Amino acid sequence: MTTKLKCGTCGGTYQPIQADGLRYFHACPPVYDPVTKVSQERPDRRDENIIVDGASRSVGIRAEGKGAVAVEVAPEL
Amino acid sequence: MSEADQADILTPPEQEVAPAPAAPPEEFPFVTLPPQVSFATGGVMPPSEVYLGTNDWLTLQAWTSISGLELRLFLRVLRADGQIIQCAYDYWPQPLPATNAWTVNVPEGFLLGGFVGVGGTCPTGGCYIRLNLGAGSWGGAGPAQVLLKGYVPTNGPLSWPYPRHQNPVEGPGRLRRIKGTDPGPGNIIMEYVPSGTRWKLISLFCTFTTSATAGNRAVYLYFLDSLGLWLAVPPGVLQPASSVAYYTWSIGVQNYTPAVALYYAMPLPADLYLQAGADIMVAASGMQAGDDFSAPQLLVEEWVEP
Secondary structure: EEEEEOOOOOOOEOEEEEOOOOOOOOOOOOOOEOOOOEEOOOOOOEEEEEEOOOOOEEEEEOOOOOEEEEEEEEEOO | OHHHHHHHHOOOOOOOOOOOOOOOOOOOOOOEEEEOOOOOHHHHHHHOOOEEEEOEEEEEEEEOOOOOOOEEEEEEEEEEOEEEEEEEEEOOOOOOOOEEEEEEEEEOOEEEEEEEEEEEOOOOOOOEEEEEEEOOOOOOOOOOEEEEEEOOOOOEEEEEOOOOOOOOOOOOOOOEEOOEOOOOOOOOOOEOOOEEEEEEEEEEEEEEOOOOOOEEEEEEEEEOOOOOEEEEEEOOOOOOOOOOOEEEEOOOOOOEEEOOOOOEEEEEEEOOOOEEEEEEEEEEOOOOOEEEEOOOOEEEEEEEOO
8 A cells, every 4th residue: 555655746745545544635835935935836736635526526636737656655464 | 082092092903914015116125014003093193293205305415534434324214004114224425525415215104213323433523414304206396304414423323303403513523633745855835624624723743954055044834725825823933054943833832932942832823723725834934945844743623514
């Protein structure tokens, strides 16, 4: 089972399944300018929040971005 | 009460074979019990305030943050021929943000009682349900009465009659520990309240490692939504270059200068409720490309919010 993913857009790493067994929905942070304190949305931003159709069925994530790759996998028991 | 009425009540029923029940609708598993007693049917109070007509139906709606949860709906119906029908249904709702709804065509009779429970573990705040009674033609008119609504606890189902109606964000929610995204060097922390949920942020912890590039950094906690920035928690201290500092924002603490160097604590508003899509941002003015935040550790109280 994948225990940690790395976002292909922002490079952030995260646990898709949290310790309590629930899903974590990664979304890329904006690019932040510490001088002007202005943040700007990242191109190809990844957002794993679920979108639903008219019948409230899950049809995918909001934005795929550049995908995510597994960087840590739990050993098989 | 006349002698004739008393006789109606007290006289055991004749030992005759009960008529075969009508063929049940599909997807309506039930068992029947032959009546052991008979009742007066004229001039008496009905056994239940809810009578299910031939065109009535029940709809069970569910919102949950838990995958693989089993929901159980159980009903008892007294038919006009005196037979009690017990109906049991199992459902497996999809997790948020899906809205789950199942419609059950019910037999004609008095609804004596029912409940909605769960199979497995379902912490408070994990699954909110609503059981509606619809009147009219199948699929036509909308719900006419809400029989049940509330969070379904593991250790006791929601029952009808005499339920306590509860709104989805009422009462205590589910406590969750969440480890957010480790943003990598040069990036800020940004966490989002997921779709279909409401959070109360209790505390947030992270570390901030500064590079050797000269200059002080000031670490802020920001809250934003679609209208922009609406709350900023400034730091009480500045962090120098080439250092690692430990930041905690929490309800119940004051902004203070720590006795232990580089352990900083900042306050949060006591009732900081955040709706789906709200942003929690940690950023530093004076931040350099080599500065690095850790993954944030959040303690939140979470509700399902359809």
